[in-house]
Amino acid sequence: MKWLKAFTLGMLTAIGGFLDIGDLVSGSIAGARFGMSLAWVIVLGVVGLMVFTEMSARVTAVSGRATFDLVRERLGARAGLANLLASYLITLLTLSAQIGGIALTLELASGLHHLLWVPVAAVLIWIVLWKLPFERMETSYGLLGTALIVFAVALWLLGPDWGALAADAVSFSPPPDEGWAAWTYYGVALFGSAMTPYTVLFFSSGGVEEKWTVGDLATARVNVFFGLPLGSLLSLAVMACAAVHLAPADVRVTDLSQVALPVISALGELGLVVVLVGFLAATFGASLEAALAAGYSVSQYFGWPWGKSLPPRRAAAFQTVLLLSIVAGALFMLTGVDPIMVTEYSLVLSAAALPLTYLPIFVVANDREYLGERTNSWLTNLLGSVYLVILLVVSVAAIPLMLFTKAGQ
Amino acid sequence: MMPDVVLRLGFTVLDRQIVDREGNNTGKVDDVEFTWDGKRAPVMTALLTDTAALGPRLSGRLGRFWRTVMQRMRPTSDEPVRVPVEDVEEFSPSTRLRTAAPENAVIVEDWLREHVIGRIPGSGS
Numbered sequence: 188m189k190w191l192k193a194f195t196l197g198m199l200t201a202i203g204g205f206l207d208i209g210d211l212v213s214g215s216i217a218g219a220r221f222g223m224s225l226a227w228v229i230v231l232g233v234v235g236l237m238v239f240t241e242m243s244a245r246v247t248a249v250s251g252r253a254t255f256d257l258v259r260e261r262l263g264a265r266a267g268l269a270n271l272l273a274s275y276l277i278t279l280l281t282l283s284a285q286i287g288g289i290a291l292t293l294e295l296a297s298g299l300h301h302l303l304w305v306p307v308a309a310v311l312i313w314i315v316l317w318k319l320p321f322e323r324m325e326t327s328y329g330l331l332g333t334a335l336i337v338f339a340v341a342l343w344l345l346g347p348d349w350g351a352l353a354a355d356a357v358s359f360s361p362p363p364d365e366g367w368a369a370w371t372y373y374g375v376a377l378f379g380s381a382m383t384p385y386t387v388l389f390f391s392s393g394g395v396e397e398k399w400t401v402g403d404l405a406t407a408r409v410n411v412f413f414g415l416p417l418g419s420l421l422s423l424a425v426m427a428c429a430a431v432h433l434a435p436a437d438v439r440v441t442d443l444s445q446v447a448l449p450v451i452s453a454l455g456e457l458g459l460v461v462v463l464v465g466f467l468a469a470t471f472g473a474s475l476e477a478a479l480a481a482g483y484s485v486s487q488y489f490g491w492p493w494g495k496s497l498p499p500r501r502a503a504a505f506q507t508v509l510l511l512s513i514v515a516g517a518l519f520m521l522t523g524v525d526p527i528m529v530t531e532y533s534l535v536l537s538a539a540a541l542p543l544t545y546l547p548i549f550v551v552a553n554d555r556e557y558l559g560e561r562t563n564s565w566l567t568n569l570l571g572s573v574y575l576v577i578l579l580v581v582s583v584a585a586i587p588l589m590l591f592t593k594a595g596q
Numbered sequence: 597m598m599p600d601v602v603l604r605l606g607f608t609v610l611d612r613q614i615v616d617r618e619g620n621n622t623g624k625v626d627d628v629e630f631t632w633d634g635k636r637a638p639v640m641t642a643l644l645t646d647t648a649a650l651g652p653r654l655s656g657r658l659g660r661f662w663r664t665v666m667q668r669m670r671p672t673s674d675e676p677v678r679v680p681v682e683d684v685e686e687f688s689p690s691t692r693l694r695t696a697a698p699e700n701a702v703i704v705e706d707w708l709r710e711h712v713i714g715r716i717p718g719s720g721s
Binding site for chain 2 (some may be wrong): 250252256259263264265267268269304317318488489490491492493498499500501503504506507510556557
């Protein structure tokens, strides 16, 4: 029974914790503009995420060390530092976007302007990180995040033409009124949102915090191989809702309220309440993860003591990085930048930096010194190599596409 | 003494995590110290840790920038922390010491504990 409980809990957490502001915004924008024609990118992204998250879980469970703890050992001081700087800045941008998402959600709930909510969000994030034990933190936002299943319910109630949606999904080309460049650009953004680097950074360090051993590997694998695909179904539901409800009305998604629109029209006021709970859990949870990922990566590069499970006094430098990152993210949002735009940029820049996160994982997962007999199988290596090529192409294409399409216009 | 095996410094010593006797993280191996008496081959006598030791290892503009920042931020001493090679229990997978962490091994950590984090209520003991 205890096993079953851990299993269900882990699974629900994986589903509820899957979505963040990036998935919500990019899924909805893409659905409203391109229908389901970019759905395949979400599938492609999630399979990649599964392959590399499993490697990362294995490294952590066997060696007891976070994957990024090993980056400097493998890349050396200089390349490691360059990697750290790039990853840190992108994680910071992601954190800012999530803080913006919390503020927008609270604006929808209260009617007060979102800039007023930014400092509140920052303080709440910090208090939770300072006070709440790791596991309780992870399960609470994960469970609340399952409220986003409401997108799947809404889709059902909207009664779409399923055949048409499916046909759209395998068309692999933009709708007639849209160009290839913008379509590809949003494809890159969606890919970036499915494979967001901070998730893996957080996941493997979180495994160390929870003291995983080889015995925990089975549970971790179940969460990876079932939780992540189920979570990505929610991503697809967000996209489909936009495709069914927003695309015919030619709505261009520029605000979080439009993301929620299909749910509200299918389920009314109740739908609004549930969707707001879901948004809040998703963005708040992602803020915690992104802030921790920032702290983990810096501390692991310098070899400082780190972890949420240590009393803050014993990980003072780590705690300072957390604090400064949250402050920096909040200050950035307080300049009045549009949170939706920050989200989009964070996704495309993440896409450009994907190899920085995933190549080291791949290298370490093949290292016998850390993994002994549990290095990658040939199948994992084949899949991993294919994905590394895809990541490289996406990474090279991301910034030129952004400039060429003027960020998707 | 270490057994008689080939030890590839770049691979098994540099940039490894240093863990003290109690299992606490106390920095990375940022550089190594060699002693040479002018006759026999040079011998590795100590590991250097602390971010100040990292500067000279980063070449180019990044390295110069790092050194300048570190000189500004560390008014007390610019000598990196030394860990005598005799104190090392094993080098790999992480560098385990048989002693407690050397004083000032992670100077940032101590300063921040004293001046920032330790002053916030609920920082533990």
